[in-house]
Amino acid sequence: MTDVLAVAEHRRGDLRDVSFEVITAGRELADGAGGDLHLAVIGGDVDGFAERLNREGVDVIHTVDEGEEFNHDVYAQALTQLYDEVDAGYLLTPNSVNGLDYAPAVANGLDLPIVTDVVELDASGDGLVATREMYGSKVETTNELDADRAVVTIRGAEWPPAEESGDAEVSAFDADIDESAVRSTVTGFEEAGGGDVDISDADVLVSVGRGIEEEENLDLVRDLADALDATLSASRPIVDNDWLPKNRQVGQSGKVVTPDVYIAIGISGAVQHVAGMKGSDTIVAINTDPNAPIFDLADYGIVDDLFDVVPALIEEFE
Amino acid sequence: MKVLVTVKEVAEVEDDFEIEGTEIGSQYLNYDLNEWDDYAVEEGVQISENVDDVEVVAVTIGPERSEETIRMALAKGADRAVRVWDEALEDIDLLDVGAKVRLLEAVVEEEDPDLVLSGVQAGDDAFGATGVALADAIGFEWAAVVNHLDLDVDEGVAHVHRELEGGVDEVTDVETPAVLTIQTGINEPRYASLRGIRQAQSKEIAPKDLSDLGLSAEDVESELRLTDMYEPETESDATYFEGSPEEEAGQLADMLREKGVAE
Ligand SMILES: Cc1cc2nc3c(=O)[nH]c(=O)nc-3n(C[C@H](O)[C@H](O)[C@H](O)COP(=O)(O)OP(=O)(O)OC[C@H]3O[C@@H](n4cnc5c(N)ncnc54)[C@H](O)[C@@H]3O)c2cc1C
Numbered sequence: 001m002t003d004v005l006a007v008a009e010h011r012r013g014d015l016r017d018v019s020f021e022v023i024t025a026g027r028e029l030a031d032g033a034g035g036d037l038h039l040a041v042i043g044g045d046v047d048g049f050a051e052r053l054n055r056e057g058v059d060v061i062h063t064v065d066e067g068e069e070f071n072h073d074v075y076a077q078a079l080t081q082l083y084d085e086v087d088a089g090y091l092l093t094p095n096s097v098n099g100l101d102y103a104p105a106v107a108n109g110l111d112l113p114i115v116t117d118v119v120e121l122d123a124s125g126d127g128l129v130a131t132r133e134m135y136g137s138k139v140e141t142t143n144e145l146d147a148d149r150a151v152v153t154i155r156g157a158e159w160p161p162a163e164e165s166g167d168a169e170v171s172a173f174d175a176d177i178d179e180s181a182v183r184s185t186v187t188g189f190e191e192a193g194g195g196d197v198d199i200s201d202a203d204v205l206v207s208v209g210r211g212i213e214e215e216e217n218l219d220l221v222r223d224l225a226d227a228l229d230a231t232l233s234a235s236r237p238i239v240d241n242d243w244l245p246k247n248r249q250v251g252q253s254g255k256v257v258t259p260d261v262y263i264a265i266g267i268s269g270a271v272q273h274v275a276g277m278k279g280s281d282t283i284v285a286i287n288t289d290p291n292a293p294i295f296d297l298a299d300y301g302i303v304d305d306l307f308d309v310v311p312a313l314i315e316e317f318e
Numbered sequence: 319m320k321v322l323v324t325v326k327e328v329a330e331v332e333d334d335f336e337i338e339g340t341e342i343g344s345q346y347l348n349y350d351l352n353e354w355d356d357y358a359v360e361e362g363v364q365i366s367e368n369v370d371d372v373e374v375v376a377v378t379i380g381p382e383r384s385e386e387t388i389r390m391a392l393a394k395g396a397d398r399a400v401r402v403w404d405e406a407l408e409d410i411d412l413l414d415v416g417a418k419v420r421l422l423e424a425v426v427e428e429e430d431p432d433l434v435l436s437g438v439q440a441g442d443d444a445f446g447a448t449g450v451a452l453a454d455a456i457g458f459e460w461a462a463v464v465n466h467l468d469l470d471v472d473e474g475v476a477h478v479h480r481e482l483e484g485g486v487d488e489v490t491d492v493e494t495p496a497v498l499t500i501q502t503g504i505n506e507p508r509y510a511s512l513r514g515i516r517q518a519q520s521k522e523i524a525p526k527d528l529s530d531l532g533l534s535a536e537d538v539e540s541e542l543r544l545t546d547m548y549e550p551e552t553e554s555d556a557t558y559f560e561g562s563p564e565e566e567a568g569q570l571a572d573m574l575r576e577k578g579v580a581e
Contacts, residue, residue, distance in 0.1 A: 011482070070488075072460075095446075097482050101462040104415065104451035113541035114415050116445050130542075133550070134443055135331045139342065142546040143412070150541075153447075183459040183493040190479065190487040204579050228580045240503035246485070253481050261579050282577065284570065285556070289333040291549070300573060301556040302566045312567035317580050 002033035002089030002123070002148040005082065008041040008053055009094050011070070012189065015049055018094040018154075020161030025121060025154050026092050027057035027162070032123035033148060036060065038086050039168070042078050043067045050170045055162035062086070062173040073182040075102040078175035080109050085173065090123070095153035097253075107151035114151040115143055117271075119158045123148070136270055137293040156275065195247035198255075202231035205259045207250055207277070209235035211266015211287065211306055215243045220310050221265055227317040233257065235267045251276035266306050269294025286310070319372045319471065321362040322431035323396065324422060324449070325355040327380050327387035328442040340411050340547045351387045354437025358500040360507040361467060362435050363395035369471055373397050377425050379418060381408070385523055392518035393510035400425055404527040406535040414540040415447045421538065422448070423455045424531035433476075434497040438463050446499075453497035460497040461490055465504045469494075 006026035008019035023039065030037040036059040041049045046063035053061055064078045079102070083091055091106065093099040095117045107114035119140075120131035127146040134141055199205060206225040212218060218238075225232045232248065239249040250257055252272040262280035267273060269285070269292055277283070278297055285298040286306050295301050302309055327349050335346035351359075359376065366372035376391040376399040378384055388399045402421050407413065426434065434453070439446035453460030465487065466479035474494045479487040481501050492498070510518070528534060559569040574580050 011486075016483075072462075076454075097463045097480065100446050101450060101460075101480070104447035104449075105454035105460070107415070107447075108419060108451040108454040114445075114447050114451065115542055116415075116447050129545075132444075134547070135329070135342070136441065136444075137550070138331050138335075139337065139547050140550040141340070141544055141548075143542045144545045145542050147541065184461065185491045186488055187491060188489045189482075190489055192481075192485045192487055228574065230579075236502065242506070249485075252483050254485055256484070261574070261577060284573075291333060291335075293550075295556055296550070296553045298554065298556040300570065301554070301558045302570060303558065304563055304566055308563035309567050309570075312564045313570060316567055316571035 001035050003035035003038060003086060004030040004033065004090045004092055005038045005040060005086055005088035006092040007079065007094070008039060008049065009096060009098060010041070010044050010049060013044065015052060016096070017161060018096060018156045019053060020055065020163070021156065021159045022092055022094055022154060023053070023055050023058055023162035024159040028159070029090055029092060029121050029123050033089060035089065038062060038088060040064060040079065040082055042075055043069060043071070054166050054168050054170070056164035056166040057162055058166050058168040061168045061170045063170065064173050064175050066175060066177055069186055070098050071182065071184065071186055072102040072105065073184055074177055076105045076109065077177050077181065078173070079106050081175050082173055083110060089148045090128070091151045093151070093153050095155050099153050103151050103153050112149050112151050113145055113147070115145070116153040117155050118152055119155050121152065128152070133271070136268060138291060155271065192246050195245050197231060197247065199231055199233045199248060199250065200255050200257050202257065202259050204228055204230035204261045205233045205257060206230045206263050206265065207233040207235065207267060208238060208265050209267030210237040212238070215241070218243055223314050224310055227314050235273050264294050264298070265310065267294055268292045269297060319369060319433070320429065320431040321365055321372060321374045322426065322429055322434045323355070323358050323362045323374060323376050323391070324434065324436040325359060325376050325378050325388065325391050326352045326437070326440050327378065327384035328352045328440050330441070337547050337549070340544045349383065349387060351390050352437050352440050354439055354441070354500060354502060356507045357502050357504050358435040358437050359391045359394055359396060360505045361500055364505060365469060366395065369469070375400065375429060375431070377402070377422065379403065379407070379413065379421055388523055389518045390510060392521045393514040394508055395514065398522040398524070400429070400524050400526060402526045402531065406528060407538060410538070410540055412443065412540055412542060412544040413538065414542045415445050415451050417538040417540050418448050419451045419455050420533065421531065422452050424533055425526070426452070426456045428531070432495050433469070434458065436497065436499050438499045438501050449497050449499035458495045458497050459493045461492045462499045463501050464498045465501040467498065467504065
């Protein structure tokens with residue numbers, strides 16, 4: 001019998017969606033391992049959060065009233081103590097930017113193996129089988145661990161959010177935070193971007209990725225966007241190169257877009273990109289690599305060189 | 319001051335490939351410096367250009383072949399490199415985070431750096447956890463997913479931005495010594511100049527095996543075992559347009575017209 005301790009996530013007063021996904025994944029893991037699901041929520045309005053996190057499948061919610069916002073030193077200390085207190089086996093966290101800012105430290109401190117960005121979990125046998133991707137989603141792997149103690153981070157949007165309300169016990173955990181070991185201070189937040197257009201408002205997006213190769217070649221996709229009266233957006237490398245401003249970036253660290261039509265040109269479909277565009281109504285992908293993960297999402301695909309297809313497409317509309 | 323930059327040679331997979339057991343056939347792999355580490359190297363080199371008396375040391379875990387990649391880091395301005403490898407590592411399919419941390423921890427003990435920079439993740443195994451786990455192991459403070467760094471050496475503070483989801487940056491002060499995991503976009507990695515490439519040839523890449531680091535094979539035993547690798551079942555129900563580029567474009571144009579996207 002192995003208990004699971006899952007961790008909710010919030011930012012600037014709001015619980016993030018993945019907090020409800022981690023409940024579903026945690027319940028699944030706890031069922032497999034034959035244990036209880038504990039949920040931790042640390043910082044902010046913990047009582048308010050606990051109320052909303054009280055969903056079916058959660059046995060106990062532990063509130064840790066320490067600070068307003070995320071601080072990894074506080075999280076790491078509180079979770080290490082709580083893990084021992086509830087005698088958990090698996091520690092489950094979102095594979096978010098903040099998850100990756102405390103989970104590896106907790107794993108190291110507790111001397112637990114860590115497996116990150118997991119898309120499937122099975123703890124019904126001896127130990128744990130975790131499925132994850134490698135090589136930019138080109139392959140999937142199974143990873144076995146013969147122990148029932150590990151830190152696991154789960155990919156967002158892989159498990160449905162827990163929706164039904166539940167009757168978990170809510171318990172305040174008094175973490176003993178060593179302030180002298182808190183050596184990082186969050187001083188604020190900054191909104192990136194702003195700028196000329198809001199790509200999340202666009203009905204049609206022509207989106208360009210690293211396949212475009214050179215900045216000069218952007219004119220080609222710009223012409224296509226003009227011909228279609230569409231808005232130009234991009235994957236991250238284009239923005240990292242300063243070829244387009246940050247407000248054009250689609251993805252996890254960019255914008256979430258939901259246009260009627262999303263045309264992905266020379267974009268592989270990395271998970272962080274997909275996080276921003278999978279809600280598009282119709283997805284078209286143009287890519288030379290038939291195995292590019294973007295085709296798993298696409299409604300229409302062209303496996304060919306963008307430098308041949310895009311000019312021909314522009315011609316169609318001129 | 320010493321900046322240690324962890325770098326990794328990662329494999330990129332060709333468009334067509336085959337899986338052999340739990341790995342991709344080596345004929346389908348091309349090796350390159352991990353994208354995120356390229357930015358970490360650049361950040362380290364920029365610090366050495368802006369602060370007096372800074373040595374930038376690149377450390378990698380990898381077989382002899384990876385020296386080629388490490389030379390790239392040297393050509394871009396790292397002063398010297400340490401390459402960790404051992405026979406005991408050769409047969410391990412998956413070096414898990416714990417094993418990497420034990421190796422890097424031993425290097426940190428020898429090098430005694432003031433700052434460690436690593437990439438946010440490696441493009442191949444994508445664990446994204448080594449930097450932060452290492453920080454905990456060596457008792458450094460840390461920050462993950464850093465896309466802006468302003469290092470105040472005198473005050474011993476790294477003012478960083480951490481790039482959160484949804485286009486929001488968290489602004490954080492981190493006490494040094496620290497491990498920072500570097501996100502792409504933080505800077506513009508330079509190309510290696512011809513002169514840099516020439517100079518890199520004479521820079522040191524010190525090989526270290528387990529015994530050099532005071533470790534044994536047990537220390538690198540991975541707790542995770544890679545048991546299967548396969549191409550994900552395609553969930554694609556895409557309609558593919560086929561033919562010449564003109565024909566493909568024609569079919570796509572028809573579809574777009576039908577949807578009312580264009581006339
Ligand atoms: C914490 C974190 C956050 C991130 N946030 C984001 C984000 O918000 N948005 C984002 O996009 N990424 C994000 N990334 C980066 C992401 O992991 C990928 O690196 C990135 O999405 C890859 O962009 P790409 O598809 O344009 O490039 P690649 O993955 O390099 O793909 C290029 C594609 O172009 C194809 N191609 C090449 N030449 C041609 C041609 N002539 N014709 C047609 N096709 C061609 C190739 O087959 C390939 O599939 C993030 C990563 C991390 C770690």
